[in-house]
Amino acid sequence: MATLSLLYFARVREAIGLDGEAVDVPADVTTVADLAAWLAARGSGYADAFADLTRLRAAIDDRFVALDAPIAGAREVALFPPVTGG
Amino acid sequence: MIADIRVQEAPFDPGAELLALEALGGGAVASFTGIVRGGDGLEALVLEHHPTMTMKAIRVICETAAARWPLLGIVAIHRVGPLSVGERIVLVAAASPHRAAALEATAFLIDWLKTRAPFWKQERFADGRTSWVEARAEDDAAAARWD
Numbered sequence: 001m002a003t004l005s006l007l008y009f010a011r012v013r014e015a016i017g018l019d020g021e022a023v024d025v026p027a028d029v030t031t032v033a034d035l036a037a038w039l040a041a042r043g044s045g046y047a048d049a050f051a052d053l054t055r056l057r058a059a060i061d062d063r064f065v066a067l068d069a070p071i072a073g074a075r076e077v078a079l080f081p082p083v084t085g086g
Numbered sequence: 087m088i089a090d091i092r093v094q095e096a097p098f099d100p101g102a103e104l105l106a107l108e109a110l111g112g113g114a115v116a117s118f119t120g121i122v123r124g125g126d127g128l129e130a131l132v133l134e135h136h137p138t139m140t141m142k143a144i145r146v147i148c149e150t151a152a153a154r155w156p157l158l159g160i161v162a163i164h165r166v167g168p169l170s171v172g173e174r175i176v177l178v179a180a181a182s183p184h185r186a187a188a189l190e191a192t193a194f195l196i197d198w199l200k201t202r203a204p205f206w207k208q209e210r211f212a213d214g215r216t217s218w219v220e221a222r223a224e225d226d227a228a229a230a231r232w233d
Contacts, residue, residue, distance in 0.1 A: 010134055010206035011218045059204065062139040078136055078204075082221030085133065085164060085205025086120055086176055086196055 002027075004035075004071065008049070009080035012056070015049035025071070032058045033067040035077060049079075057082055088159040089148040093140050095167040100177050103161045107181035110158040116188035117161075117179035118196045124171035127211045131219075133166040133175065136204035140164075143203045151180065151194055155187040162195060164205065194232050201229040 007020040029038045033053060040050040050056060058065050059078040071077060088110070092098075100119050107115045122131050148160045159181040169175055178195040182188040207219040 007136065009136060009204070010208070013134075014218075059136065059139055062136075062142050064143075064202070064204075078139070080136070080204065081206065081218065083201065083204055084207045084219040084221050085135070085203050086200030086225075 004074060005076040006039075007076060007078040009078065011081045012049045012079050016045045030070055030072065031067065032060070032065060032069050032071060032077065032079075035071055036067070036079065039079075055081055087152040087157050089145065089152070090159070090161045090163075091141060091144045091148060092163045093135065093144070093166060094163070095165060097165070097174065098163045098177060100174070100179075103163065103177060104179060107159050107161060107179055110181045112158040112181045112183045112188075114183065114185040114188040115179060115181045116185070116192040117177060118192050119174055120176040120196070122169050122171050122173050122175060127213060128171060128209055129212050130168050130170045130210045131175070132168050132208045132210060133164075134206045134208065135164075135166050139204050144199065147195060147198045147202060150198070151191045154194070155180070155182060155191040156184065157182050157187065157191055160191070160195065162199065164199070164203070166205070168210075197225070197229045197232060200225045 002025050004025050005022050008016050013019050029035050036050040040047045060074045061076055144162050157180050161179045163177045165175055180188045180191040209217045
């Protein structure tokens with residue numbers, strides 16, 4: 001188990017009802033995509049937030065990463081929809 | 087190269103920002119201002135961002151621009167929080183000795199800011215509805231032309 005800080009933004013934040021939390025991640029959760037699938041099993045809001053991984057983006061410790069990026073060594077993972085600024 | 091990057095709730099004055107870039111002594115200053123567009127009962131946008139990451143992401147975008155074009159200065163200001171129709175959201179501007187560099191760098195800055203900085207827009211309508219703005223394939227295509 002490793003403790004990870006999670007941040008949620010925009011639609012993901014609204015679906016889950018939290019802007020972040022600390023979680024203890026099991027050892028078989030090794031990538032961002034694994035993390036999303038593991039979180040999706042926590043309840044209906046989580047399931048909504050992570051139902052469509054094509055609309056999920058992520059950052060590890062303030063850097064954008066692909067969903068197949070490993071979470072080993074990460075302090076903080078942010079999960080959010082595609083960005084829409086500008 | 088001086089990059090003036092700001093993420094703020096407060097309004098900004100594009101004229102004052104362009105004067106500062108003119109004072110750098112190049113022959114060319116170009117800019118883009120993004121404004122909340124009305125229609126379909128839209129009252130406001132709410133701009134959300136990833137507070138610890140936003141400045142870093144914009145700095146990377148500015149450094150990339152500075153590596154590609156001969157720039158004397160960049161201004162990149164992005165507002166967050168609630169913004170009414172007609173309010174300014176974003177300003178990017180570039181100063182260079184040459185107009186092509188200033189114009190191209192400005193287009194690059196806004197294209198990458200739209201696709202590589204952690205901001206999200208929520209629409210608020212007069213009837214109380216809210217809706218998250220969807221990312222647009224055209225924006226990805228515009229950003230990809232600089233890859």
